[in-house]
Amino acid sequence: xxxxSLEITYMALGGRIKAVDGISFSLEQGEWMTVVGxxxxxxxxxxYAIMRLVPPPGKITGGKIVFDGMNLLELDKxxxxxxxxxxxxxxxxxxxxxxxxxxxxxxxxxxxxxEHEGLDMEEAKKRAEEAMKSVRLPQHVLNSYPHQLSxxxxxxxxxxxxxxxxxxxxxxDEPTTALDVLVQEGIMELLNSMKEEGxxxxxxxxxxxxxxxxxxxxxVMYAGRLAELGNTEDLVERPLHPYTKGLLDSVPDLxxxxxxxxxxxxxxxxxxxxxxxxxxxxxxxxxxxxxxKEPPILSIDKRVVSCxxxxxxxxxx
Amino acid sequence: MKGLELGxxxxxxxxxxxxxxxxxxxxxxxxxxxxLAVVLMAVFAPLISPYDPTRATPDILKPPSSSHLMGTNQxxxxxxxxxxxxxxxxxxxxxxATIISMAVGIPLGIYSGFxxxxxxxxxxxxxxxxYAFPSLILAIAIxxxxxxxxLNTAISLAVVYIPTYYRMTRGQTLSLREQLFVEAAxxxxxxxxxxxxxxxxxxxxxxxxxxxxxxxxxxxITEAGLSYLGLSVTPPTPDWGYDLRAxxxxxxxxxxWISFFPGLMITLLALGFAxxxxxxxxxxxxxxx
Numbered sequence: 001x002x003x004x005s006l007e008i009t010y011m012a013l014g015g016r017i018k019a020v021d022g023i024s025f026s027l028e029q030g031e032w033m034t035v036v037g038x039x040x041x042x043x044x045x046x047x048y049a050i051m052r053l054v055p056p057p058g059k060i061t062g063g064k065i066v067f068d069g070m071n072l073l074e075l076d077k078x079x080x081x082x083x084x085x086x087x088x089x090x091x092x093x094x095x096x097x098x099x100x101x102x103x104x105x106x107x108x109x110x111x112x113x114x115e116h117e118g119l120d121m122e123e124a125k126k127r128a129e130e131a132m133k134s135v136r137l138p139q140h141v142l143n144s145y146p147h148q149l150s151x152x153x154x155x156x157x158x159x160x161x162x163x164x165x166x167x168x169x170x171x172x173d174e175p176t177t178a179l180d181v182l183v184q185e186g187i188m189e190l191l192n193s194m195k196e197e198g199x200x201x202x203x204x205x206x207x208x209x210x211x212x213x214x215x216x217x218x219x220v221m222y223a224g225r226l227a228e229l230g231n232t233e234d235l236v237e238r239p240l241h242p243y244t245k246g247l248l249d250s251v252p253d254l255x256x257x258x259x260x261x262x263x264x265x266x267x268x269x270x271x272x273x274x275x276x277x278x279x280x281x282x283x284x285x286x287x288x289x290x291x292x293k294e295p296p297i298l299s300i301d302k303r304v305v306s307c308x309x310x311x312x313x314x315x316x317x
Numbered sequence: 318m319k320g321l322e323l324g325x326x327x328x329x330x331x332x333x334x335x336x337x338x339x340x341x342x343x344x345x346x347x348x349x350x351x352x353l354a355v356v357l358m359a360v361f362a363p364l365i366s367p368y369d370p371t372r373a374t375p376d377i378l379k380p381p382s383s384s385h386l387m388g389t390n391q392x393x394x395x396x397x398x399x400x401x402x403x404x405x406x407x408x409x410x411x412x413x414a415t416i417i418s419m420a421v422g423i424p425l426g427i428y429s430g431f432x433x434x435x436x437x438x439x440x441x442x443x444x445x446x447x448y449a450f451p452s453l454i455l456a457i458a459i460x461x462x463x464x465x466x467x468l469n470t471a472i473s474l475a476v477v478y479i480p481t482y483y484r485m486t487r488g489q490t491l492s493l494r495e496q497l498f499v500e501a502a503x504x505x506x507x508x509x510x511x512x513x514x515x516x517x518x519x520x521x522x523x524x525x526x527x528x529x530x531x532x533x534x535x536x537x538i539t540e541a542g543l544s545y546l547g548l549s550v551t552p553p554t555p556d557w558g559y560d561l562r563a564x565x566x567x568x569x570x571x572x573x574w575i576s577f578f579p580g581l582m583i584t585l586l587a588l589g590f591a592x593x594x595x596x597x598x599x600x601x602x603x604x605x606x
Contacts (some may be wrong), residue, residue: 081506081507085506093497097497098500100516101498102519103515115507116506161505
């Protein structure tokens with residue numbers, strides 16, 4: 001899958017807000033990429049866009065999302081419906097409300113197979129049973145209503161449903177934000193096992209340590225733009241962008257006396273984004289040019305970074 | 318909870334004032350008992366009524382006694398039998414009116430709320446203008462155009478109550494539409510029709526049930542009003558509203574029982590529905606807190 005200079009605009013009353021502005025990246029089969037950013041950086045909007053589920057008044061105003069050779073932005077509704085769930089699946093942030101409260105979990109899961117694989121109800125139920133087994137949920141879950149399950153169990157159900165059709169891509173939008181750390185570990189292991197079976201994972205989170213522990217590559221977003229993208233190890237060991245550095249410094253470390261340094265200031269009001277580099281008002285290394293011209297998107301080895309510092313150090317656009 | 322504010326219903330207002338004093342369980346039990354009693358009365362009318370409700374006899378204007386528990390009217394018909402048979406008409410009319418209102422109002426409301434856009438604005442405007450009329454006046458106007466028959470009464474009541482179901486359904490759909498499980502269903506490839514049918518409709522049912530009972534209470538009063546005005550049934554069909562009117566002229570001269578018993582039944586049945594509706598409304602608003 002690849003995304004090319006994607007642009008998503010919210011038509012708000014106070015004007016247009018570009019939530020995602022010229023994001024490009026590609027994702028290989030069986031690769032796990034994590035998108036990291038603060039609230040409002042456009043990371044969730046990006047995830048919804050790949051599903052073509054950007055909530056109004058948001059609109060995809062430019063770019064391309066190529067999946068399996070098709071541009072998702074040009075597909076008609078019927079084709080899109082077939083792709084959703086079957087080829088691309090999504091797991092949402094809040095497991096408490098992502099299941100219909102009035103219907104048994106088993107029925108909701110079984111209907112997936114009826115719809116996407118044309119199975120009859122009996123076979124579909126068997127497949128739902130297998131799906132629950134694969135996430136190590138007991139069989140009685142199938143006959144339960146969502147309110148009878150814990151948050152972790154519900155998220156497992158959602159992942160079981162997302163996994164069960166063996167999608168080529170799984171988008172997980174902060175799937176563990178509402179859950180405790182132990183449950184989080186279990187959910188991440190599930191995602192990893194999916195990855196090992198060849199599913200690409202796109203995880204959206206604001207938790208950098210989560211990203212560092214599990215993903216192959218990390219993309220850092222700031223105010224709708226790409227800040228830095230690179231292999232997890234490179235990015236964590238040698239961050240190129242001052243924002244990435246700032247994020248890494250602000251993560252507390254249990255095993256050392258390293259001082260936690262927060263990034264000063266707040267993310268910009270997206271109605272009036274600062275000119276030039278959007279990070280420059282908060283950037284400790286800001287130069288004159290940063291406030292005047294938007295930094296180029298540079299490729300250095302296998303990394304992508306958008307910062308004037310790197311342009312000075314001989315990166316090629 | 319919007320849509321439950323049946324402000325025109327006297328019972329609604331009265332109950333609102335007293336409902337803090339009466340426990341919900343008792344309200345529900347009393348209400349459901351009244352409704353069930355009237356339904357049983359309607360179903361088993363031929364078995365339990367002592368006389369033929371339409372047969373005139375020479376025993377006119379007899380006060381309540383052991384042979385005629387509720388007395389007889391000016392043409393010697395047994396009032397108890399007429400009250401028992403009368404429950405059939407009012408229940409049938411109100412029930413079929415409600416079914417028509419639901420069948421029209423609920424799908425339109427779901428469509429409006431879920432799809433939105435121009436159709437939604439047009440529908441809302443039409444529904445709001447119907448809603449703006451006082452219900453009894455509108456029902457009278459429609460019924461007098463269509464002519465007196467129970468079916469026409471049902472139709473005119475249905476028109477009056479369509480906006481109630483529409484507005485409630487639309488509002489609920491608007492909030493359900495934003496729920497994550499609807500989004501999740503979409504992400505799994507569910508179509509609009511599927512979501513409306515399988516996710517929105519079932520989640521509406523509790524509210525529909527409350528609105529049904531409350532608007533039924535209101536509809537009973539309106540139905541009685543229409544037949545009181547002679548816009549529903551034609552004699553000698555037994556009907557509470559009609560019989561109330563028939564006995565009115567005799568009321569001041571001391572023959573109180575002719576109007577009293579049909580009137581009492583109208584009040585009781587409306588009260589029954591209102592009590593059940595209020596009790597269920599309370600339950601739902603507690604559950605959603």
